[in-house]
Amino acid sequence: MKFCSNCAQPVAVRVPDGDHLPRYVCDACGMVHYQNPKLVVGCVPEADDGRILLCKRAIEPRLGYWTVPAGFMENGETTQDGARRESWEEALARVEISSLLAVVHVLHADQVHVMFRARLLDGQFGVGAESLEVKLCSEAEIPWADIAFRSVDFALRRYLEDRGHGVEQHHFTTIDFRKPQEHHR
């Protein structure tokens, strides 16, 4: 952020009065432009035969790697709405969202990923605009070495573990790629 989106004057970075963190502040109109984490919502869709729907990404980041349907939550929708919408957009799949699976704090990206369990309805799917390929994978067929994101790897592993134990828990975790760099200081 270089300019105030309200009045077009340059913004400064400083701690506003009564605050405790540096913000983008406009000294011309007085507006404070807060930056907050973004929500990414998605799901692990399971077909009636137990296989899981995966999508090969057609866009950066991680083009060519595999993911479950997930993307930025939009204003005006619930987290479940968003996961359902992403399943349609990325995999032309109608899904029924069920229990909460994972909440992943991705600190280096200022994102919170919220993943649900889901059931693939009517067994139909296709290749959405943001995908190169979409397929159903048995547990043994999951391409672990080519999963696009750590949060997706986490969600898939917890999903399969819980399914193996006949439970549906939710799991919190934190991923922070800033940490290894700090070791080199």
Add this chain to the structure above:
Amino acid sequence: MKFCSNCAQPVAVRVPDGDHLPRYVCDACGMVHYQNPKLVVGCVPEADDGRILLCKRAIEPRLGYWTVPAGFMENGETTQDGARRESWEEALARVEISSLLAVVHVLHADQVHVMFRARLLDGQFGVGAESLEVKLCSEAEIPWADIAFRSVDFALRRYLEDRGHGVEQHHFTTIDFRKPQEHHR
């Protein structure tokens, strides 16, 4: 948003190529400015005697009404970190965050409220800068008519219900103040 925060030129509202929703777009530098829901994180802190810590708001919105510690999640923290930070800022209370209590989609405000159960450590608390008064309430003492937000009312009710049943579930709900207005069209 009136001006591009990258180049200070006026922004337009239109559906970008390959997208499906109207966005703030800068035709000068090409940047698309997405607007996404913000996370509010908080907790219901319980003291060793079972009473719950409530704060009377010193700031708008809902100045003078009662809430649990909660506020906008910051970049670089987890949802639990944020709930812990807000407890300190609003009630000078050190808390131990425990299980997930509620996820409330506040559609008219483009917010997702995430509430946890928490334990008030060492029994100490005080009046933070954003509070007029902070106190411990038994179940019978909760000022239900003067609770600041529907999401807080929801979280408190589910908290007490679950405690009564000896369980710790999590609860999703959606609040949408846009809906009644639609009926008047």
